[in-house]
Amino acid sequence: MNKPFYDNLRRFLTPFYSLLWPSKVTGAEHIPQEGGFILCANHAHARDCLYLAVRLPKRRYTYLGKAELFQNPIAKLVIGEKGLGAIPISRGNADLGAIRVALKTIADGHGLGIFPQGTRSRDNSPTPMLNGVSMIAIRAGVPIIPVYIDAPYRLFRSVDVSVGAPIDISDLGKKYDANTMSEVTHRIEKSIWSMRKA
Numbered sequence: 001m002n003k004p005f006y007d008n009l010r011r012f013l014t015p016f017y018s019l020l021w022p023s024k025v026t027g028a029e030h031i032p033q034e035g036g037f038i039l040c041a042n043h044a045h046a047r048d049c050l051y052l053a054v055r056l057p058k059r060r061y062t063y064l065g066k067a068e069l070f071q072n073p074i075a076k077l078v079i080g081e082k083g084l085g086a087i088p089i090s091r092g093n094a095d096l097g098a099i100r101v102a103l104k105t106i107a108d109g110h111g112l113g114i115f116p117q118g119t120r121s122r123d124n125s126p127t128p129m130l131n132g133v134s135m136i137a138i139r140a141g142v143p144i145i146p147v148y149i150d151a152p153y154r155l156f157r158s159v160d161v162s163v164g165a166p167i168d169i170s171d172l173g174k175k176y177d178a179n180t181m182s183e184v185t186h187r188i189e190k191s192i193w194s195m196r197k198a
Contacts, residue, residue, distance in 0.1 A: 001085025027163035036106035043115035044151030134181035148195035
């Protein structure tokens with residue numbers, strides 16, 4: 001991650017996002033002051049990662065992003081290693097290389113951002129979340145912070161951000177069987193969608 005680039009882009013976007021999508025942020029105190037953690041959010045738009053960077057400025061976040069995004073030279077410059085520091089991951093298979101980088105990011109004391117749905121839900125309707133985050137969460141053993149973005153983004157409409165309390169999976173141990181990973185995913189899914197307004 002290019003920290004000056006990240007911080008300058010956040011400062012640049014803040015007034016525009018505040019004008020276009022005024023918002024209220026609740027629960028930001030749940031984001032750890034220091035140390036590694038996992039930020040899990042619903043996914044409605046490509047701008048979600050930048051929106052959270054602006055709305056939750058307490059920390060910087062390194063996101064897992066689909067490998068296809070990095071095929072575009074401009075996108076790669078912005079979100080890649082020389083920009084926001086996103087980690088490319090191949091969807092549809094166990095990308096062990098990406099998982100190792102993600103775990104090192106957490107071990108180095110940084111925040112790892114993940115959208116467990118795996119793809120965008122443009123109208124922000126609840127869609128199933130995938131087990132990929134569970135393997136990382138179990139292995140890392142760090143706080144899992146659920147976040148709900150009240151999308152979709154419509155000009156001059158409030159897009160609020162809610163941050164929930166850390167998700168407790170300590171009772172599940174360090175098992176990687178299908179049932180355990182599904183339970184972790186279920187808890188993450190339940191925590192995120194429980195913050196959705198009726």
